Amino acid sequence: xxxxxxxxxxxxxxxxxxxxxxxxxxxxxxxxxxxxxxxxxxxxxxxxxxxxxxxxxxxxxxxxxxxxxxxxxxxxxxxxxxxxxxxxxxxxxxxxxxxxxxxxxxxxxxxxxxxxxxxxxxxxxxxxxxxxxxxxxxxxxxxxxxxxxxxxxxxxxxxxxxxxxxxxxxxxxxxxxxxxxxxxxxxxxxxxxxxxxxxxxxxxxxxxxxxxxxxxxxxxxxxxxxxxxxxxxxxxxxxxxxxxxxxxxxxxxxxxxxxxxxxxxxxxxxx
Numbered sequence: 001x002x003x004x005x006x007x008x009x010x011x012x013x014x015x016x017x018x019x020x021x022x023x024x025x026x027x028x029x030x031x032x033x034x035x036x037x038x039x040x041x042x043x044x045x046x047x048x049x050x051x052x053x054x055x056x057x058x059x060x061x062x063x064x065x066x067x068x069x070x071x072x073x074x075x076x077x078x079x080x081x082x083x084x085x086x087x088x089x090x091x092x093x094x095x096x097x098x099x100x101x102x103x104x105x106x107x108x109x110x111x112x113x114x115x116x117x118x119x120x121x122x123x124x125x126x127x128x129x130x131x132x133x134x135x136x137x138x139x140x141x142x143x144x145x146x147x148x149x150x151x152x153x154x155x156x157x158x159x160x161x162x163x164x165x166x167x168x169x170x171x172x173x174x175x176x177x178x179x180x181x182x183x184x185x186x187x188x189x190x191x192x193x194x195x196x197x198x199x200x201x202x203x204x205x206x207x208x209x210x211x212x213x214x215x216x217x218x219x220x221x222x223x224x225x226x227x228x229x230x231x232x233x234x235x236x237x238x239x240x241x242x243x244x245x246x247x248x249x250x251x252x253x254x255x256x257x258x259x260x261x262x263x264x265x266x267x268x269x270x271x
Contacts, residue, residue: 076150088139113264207231217245
């Protein structure tokens, strides 16, 4: 074991503390979200959520998702109900077409309610995450004619802490440990929103409920690619990096989340 040079302890300690603080400050990341509302019970038996399965594989398409900011503004998130597919543009009212905001969830067919991250200066256009986009993208949609609502709820998944935090108007109301993606099938960071709410058998590998969100897991070898928050029949996995990309919570946490994570609820996943 190597000993420090013979400097007085009082001089060495401040130097070490300053070094540690500098390292910590060098890696701080910031973010921002909020959430939705509604209810659901029955769904068609034909829903295919096999996409929640997957095994480790070599990395494939690149994800260029932004590093999402930690939610802090204590104000409701703006949501829009999407009655038909909408073109998503690179700037308000024009620019390059980046993709399409679909009207229905890809796996359950439930109607899409989207989170509007920002509104243009003239209030005519909204910046939204493009659901199921690969690579991850955000873009602008026209807001005219869209039914609007809001939610005080937002969810933040901190991958480095294996933790899910739910806030109401900026105030923490729930904080629980989670399992996240393994190193070979990592959970992709980004700003998402809840697209589907699907009940399951309590003994299933997904637990009693699945909250599909608008992200795509690109590193699965087969069986689809839905990104979701769900339960588990393996509670020992909570707090570890072991999933195929989804976020797992305990059965008790799942019950607390059901009345909170409604359609359109912002879900920010940060590294």
